[in-house]
Amino acid sequence: MIKHCCKEIGFFLEEDKVRISYNNIFREYSIELNSNATQLIYYCPWCGSKLPKSLxxxxxxxxxxxxxxxxxxxxxxxxxxxxxxxxxxxxxxxxxxxxxxxxxxxxxxxxxxxxxxxxxxxxxxxxxx
Structure with missing residues (x-):
């Protein structure tokens, strides 16, 4: 089980209700855009914590x-x-x-x-x- 910065981001990643994703290979968080593209995010949208650096x-x-x-x-x-x-x-x-x-x-x-x-x-x- 992956430990995320807060319960909220973990919940939304599991529930798939918000277009947010986590790539465990590169250790990246991103938000899916309407154009089928993704935007990396660097801070948690829920708690504001700095997310781990992409690998x-x-x-x-x-x-x-x-x-x-x-x-x-x-x-x-x-x-x-x-x-x-x-x-x-x-x-x-x-x-x-x-x-x-x-x-x-x-x-x-x-x-x-x-x-x-x-x-x-x-x-x-x-x-x-």
């Missing part, structure tokens, strides 16, 4: 240092979704992905990201250190 740069740097720097397939898939969101092959291959929202490496099946260690598809990469 997205550290994530990509660590992958690169481990020799997993070529993330071209991820960006190619993102472009394909942007160009042709109803592509049946892509829908079939990306099991739990919501095509209306952005996605991360964690949402891709293992066969599409064979070179990425499993721990980098969860929050284990930063919790173990």
């Amino acid at each position: 997205d740069d550290e994530y990509l740097n660590k992958l690169e240092k481990l020799g997993y720097g070529d993330l071209g397939i991820f960006f190619e898939l993102q472009e394909l979704i942007d160009i042709e969101p109803n592509n049946e092959w892509l829908v079939e291959r990306t099991i739990n992905m919501d095509l209306e929202k952005s996605f991360s490496l964690a949402s891709l099946p293992d066969e599409l990201t064979p070179n990425i260690l499993k721990k980098f598809k969860t929050d284990k990469w930063w919790k173990k250190e």
